[in-house]
Amino acid sequence: MNVRHCFISFIFICLLSISAYAEESTWKQADEAYRAGEKATTIAERTEDFNKALTLYAQVEQKYDGNGMLYFNIGNSYFQLGEYSWAILYYYRALALNPRDVLIESNLQAAQRKLGLNDIEKKSVFDWLFFFHTKFSLPERLNALFILGLLLLIFTSFYIWNPQRWVMRVIILSACLWLITLLSVGYSRYFSPLEGIVVKPTVLYRDAGEQYPKVSDQPILSGSKLQVLDSTPEGKWLKVHSPQGEIGYLSASSFRII
């Protein structure tokens, strides 16, 4: 490896470190603005601080997508600003990455109460049976899949060179766990329903357009969680399944995917 390659690698590592440091400092500023908002003595001050925190969190989100704590902080900021439907959206996103976090669940329920929603999801037998599927986030399961795969590789290699009964048992156990994790990850990727949150109250239409009759006169409240069944080719209208069991279309502008 020549000196030039070493230098380029060094510069690359430095840039990565600087970038990571910049994101951390932006996050810290956002946290400070949030805490300042909590301590504010007037509505105007509070609004200003939480707005600032939201701005900074949004900057971090653009570059650091997919972090459960970040989504939680954004959700809290929206909650403090009274934007409960957006708060619910981000709480769900945070729960997807941190499913065992009781604090996120508690704040989500607080936001739902604010909107008069009662979205307490009942657990079925399958939730209890396949607890690992719901209790562990997708990144955690992917991580476990990788580690189990690595263990499987190591033990199988060992068995090839030194066949022993106890090694075979460990291989079988690791293979079973790996397969279950793979099925869980595969289900999440290909079969799990696509869900989202209504961020703007809307009504369901019978077809993709406002000129079509409505499914019901009752609007879908903001903050409601719906399952997406289909979308129009240009993506402007989504076919959804409502909590009341109705199927209809709503505008994509009033809906966000979790």
Add this chain to the structure above:
Amino acid sequence: MFRIFLSFLLLVGSSLHALADVQVTAGIEATNNPPNSPVEGTITITHNLNKSVDKNSFRMEGMPLTTDFIKDVRISPTGPVVISFYHFQIPGKDPGLYMLPEISVKVEGETYKSIATTYEVSGGAPSAIPQVAARTSATRGALKLEALVDNPQPFYPGQHALFTYRFYFQGDIALTAEALPLLDAKGFEKVGDKVINDSQEGGWSVQTINQEVKAVSPGQFVFPQSTAEGYSYQENPITKKRTYLEKLQGTADAITINVSALPANPPSTFTGAIGSYTFQTSLLSPPNVSVEDKVTLAIDISSNDSMLQNVNLPSLNQPGIKGLFRMSSLPPSGTVQGDTKRFFVDLYPLSTSTTQIPSLAFTYFDPIASKYVTLQSNPITIGVTTRKEGQKTEVQPALPAMPQPTQMPPEKQPTTIGPTTSPRVEMTAPEEIEIPGNPEKGFNNYWFGTWWGLYLIPLAVILLLLQVYFINYLQKKRAIIPIKNSEVLWNEALSNSSDPERFYPLLTKAFLVRLKENGTISSAEITPESLPSDGTAGKVKNFLSDIQEKRFTGTPLEISSVIKEASVLFQELKNERSL
């Protein structure tokens, strides 16, 4: 006779007097209407004198019908019943038999309709629709296509039009191809599905296809020629076999529709309404409320001659609303009742400094005057008092949603931070924090928590296969028996001299390998009988054959003498090799 006539008059008069309902009839005056000339018609409305007829409410096929009042005739001088006569005109048509559709009119707010009738346009140039010949087995069929567009003039984006195709046909016809560009309505937005009606006109079967559309953008829209092709056929009633007679084609000319652009720079309160409207607001809830109590405002938009379904709620983001009222997040959807569309808007006053619901503006575009018209409602005075302790509030839905968070909604920009409320609200102490704050945690990513980790699967498979292949290679290598040289075999034979079963074969093998090493023979995998008979090979052959013969004949062999003799011979072979 006179008594009979008087009784008849009384009977008619009383019958008419007893009429509590309104009757509308419409008909075409002439029996011989010339072709392509306006057709004159008369509408008669029998109604009570104190019920007024709305002269602007005449409609035919949903479109406004212009009428001229002729006169009112009272049945009797003292009776309340009166017959009103109105004159109307419809465009001229080609000779043939036509249907005059139902005509509706409003009398004292209620809508009444006439019964559809037929009329004939006769005479003049040869009819475009030929007279019906007697139907015989030789009748071959005919096909004609007509394309029509019914739109207001001038035509603006947001207004509706009706695209119509009429298929005129005689006989049995199987359509094989059709090009109907009006039904695609490119450049327009379809309103509902197409409506198909079948009727008879002057011996022709007519299928009418109507599609209502809405203009979306200004411009000139050219719909090319429409065509329909098919074959007339005759079907055997018993065998159901069809005999195709001749090819038929109907065409309609290309149609150009001009959609005019609305004047530039519409007022900010313009929401797309086109026509002529009235606008007013009214308070539906008590005017004296507490802070954050609901106030319900009704917004009524009325029109006699314009479509109300597409009239939108005027924007409430107007001075005097924003900052003083909070609105429900549920979108007010308007309901159409008669000629009025009503919106119910819920407002929540934010402070006691709110004293009125301000005058709201509604702007529409008048296509006749070709200008925007803005109407203002009257302000409504309300009284807002401070909320008492313990007074409950409704659970209010959240404010209307903000734009995408990653794009930083304008309201959330740092430069516009701060609510635009009155100073009293700004200085108000905020509510208690309801949720725990942000925990101090940093990034928490899993190094292998991505889909890239799945690449381990093929990598692991390759590694394992390589190891298996390598193991097999090593095992194969070990399985090959190494070729021992003659010295090793000789020593091995001597060490097994006490076991004749092993000694003699080893001895034989040692000699053969030695001969191969000497180059006397090419392979050591031969029997002693195959050895050459001359030279040292011959000696070895004789020696080994002798031993073999003695062994199989049961002649006792002394191992020591065999060893002695074999040693001499073996040494001789060694010496031969060294030479």
